[in-house]
Amino acid sequence: xxxxxxxxxxxxxxxxxxxxxxxxxxxxxxxxxxxxxxxxxxxxxxxxxxxxxxxxxxxxxxxxxxxxxxxxxxxxxxxxxxxxxxxxxxxxxxxxxxxxxxxxxxxxxxxxxxxxxxxxxxxxxxxxxxxxxxxxxxxxxxxxxxxxxxxxxxxxxxxxxxxxxxx
Amino acid sequence: xxxxxxxxxxxxxxxxxxxxxxxxxxxxxxxxxxxxxxxxxxxxxxxxxxxxxxxxxxxxxxxxxxxxxxxxxxxxxxxxxxxxxxxxxxxxxxxxxxxxxxxxxxxxxxxxxxxxxxxxxxxxxxxxxxxxxxxxxxxxxxxxxxxxxxxxxx
Numbered sequence: 001x002x003x004x005x006x007x008x009x010x011x012x013x014x015x016x017x018x019x020x021x022x023x024x025x026x027x028x029x030x031x032x033x034x035x036x037x038x039x040x041x042x043x044x045x046x047x048x049x050x051x052x053x054x055x056x057x058x059x060x061x062x063x064x065x066x067x068x069x070x071x072x073x074x075x076x077x078x079x080x081x082x083x084x085x086x087x088x089x090x091x092x093x094x095x096x097x098x099x100x101x102x103x104x105x106x107x108x109x110x111x112x113x114x115x116x117x118x119x120x121x122x123x124x125x126x127x128x129x130x131x132x133x134x135x136x137x138x139x140x141x142x143x144x145x146x147x148x149x150x151x152x153x154x155x156x157x158x159x160x161x162x163x164x165x166x167x
Numbered sequence: 168x169x170x171x172x173x174x175x176x177x178x179x180x181x182x183x184x185x186x187x188x189x190x191x192x193x194x195x196x197x198x199x200x201x202x203x204x205x206x207x208x209x210x211x212x213x214x215x216x217x218x219x220x221x222x223x224x225x226x227x228x229x230x231x232x233x234x235x236x237x238x239x240x241x242x243x244x245x246x247x248x249x250x251x252x253x254x255x256x257x258x259x260x261x262x263x264x265x266x267x268x269x270x271x272x273x274x275x276x277x278x279x280x281x282x283x284x285x286x287x288x289x290x291x292x293x294x295x296x297x298x299x300x301x302x303x304x305x306x307x308x309x310x311x312x313x314x315x316x317x318x319x320x321x
Contacts, residue, residue: 058188065184069177072314078244081315090311094304097191101300104195105293 004070010063015125018056022121025049026114026155034162053117057100060124064093088140089127096120111159115152119144172232179225180310186217187303190268193275194296197282197289204279211268211275214299218265225261241316249316257309260302267299 025046032042071080080086096117103113123144127133133140168176193210196203241250274292275282282289 061188062181062184065180068311068314069180072176072317073173075317075319077318078246078315081311090308094308097304101191101194101297104198 003066007063007066007070010059010066011128014056014059014061014063015121015128016056017052018060019121019125021049021052021056022118025053026118029114030155030158030162033159036163054100057096061093084135084137084140085127085130085133087137088144089124091141092120092123092127092144096124111156112152115148115155118155119147119151123147168232168236172228175224175228175232179221179228182217182221182224183303183307183310186214186221186264186268187300187307189214189217190271190296190299190303193271194293194300197293197296202279202283204275207275207279207282211272215265215268215272218268222261222265229258237313237317240318241313244316244318246316249312253309253312257306257313260306264299264302264306267295267302271295271299 028042028045028049029038032038032046038046099108099113099116099120102108103110103117127140135143189210193207193214196207196210238250238254241247241254271292274288274295278285278288282292
């Protein structure tokens with residue numbers, strides 16, 4: 001197996017773990033919140049999802065640097081490094097890392113943090129797959145911000161619906 | 168580029184990333200009321216060693232190759248500031264990151280009980296690790312820009 005294939009597999013695994021665990025963490029959090037509290041067992045289940053998200057992030061970062069090393073050694077230059085898609089992806093990953101820190105140290109509201117995390121993982125997935133994206137950096141980032149706001153309200157809607165249901 | 172220089176560049180990047188992950192993990196571990204001292208020691212040790220390794224390999228690459236082979240290429244592009252500003256900044260921040268991580272290593276190893284009981288010390292250690300991670304991310308982004316400016320055309 002060549003390095004590119006190895007790195008690509010790692011990048012896909014990291015993204016799959018991150019996107020999958022984020023999605024299920026959100027679904028289970030909503031389900032567990034039905035009775036208004038998270039019991040120790042439910043807390044443990046959520047904790048596993050958060051650990052998988054962290055693992056996915058670490059794999060994603062290392063495999064991402066693997067790509068960078070290959071690009072650098074093959075002199076791919078500004079066309080690849082400074083492409084709108086790549087710069088947007090780097091921005092999303094930096095936001096994702098910052099949000100993860102901010103959530104852990106309770107520097108931002110958990111609901112805002114979970115909307116940022118949720119959208120960031122999907123954005124990283126989309127930017128990774130959509131290799132011939134014609135969108136410019138500002139358009140991608142603006143869409144990203146709009147999606148975060150929309151996701152915040154969608155998640156809030158589901159949280160309110162679940163908590164207003166009779167127990 | 169010789170095989171030795173190629174390895175120096177690759178290990179500089181990999182060890183730098185390992186150091187960042189280790190110090191970020193250290194700061195996350197410091198959140199709790201009850202601290203896992205064993206893992207704090209492991210992360211601070213790995214963080215320091217990896218920064219040191221990245222320092223040596225990056226330093227070797229910089230001193231023997233970058234100046235004569237890469238710098239002229241970047242200066243000839245339409246974005247010479249990537250060397251004059253980003254690389255110069257990276258180079259200076261990079262110099263003291265192993266020392267900052269060494270301070271974290273010393274605190275964790277010499278005062279493990281005090282970190283738990285002394286809130287101010289714990290807060291300072293969290294801030295120190297935040298500083299290391301933030302500076303690490305800044306110079307990583309600078310490194311990506313520098314790598315991105317190198318082409319075969321010149």
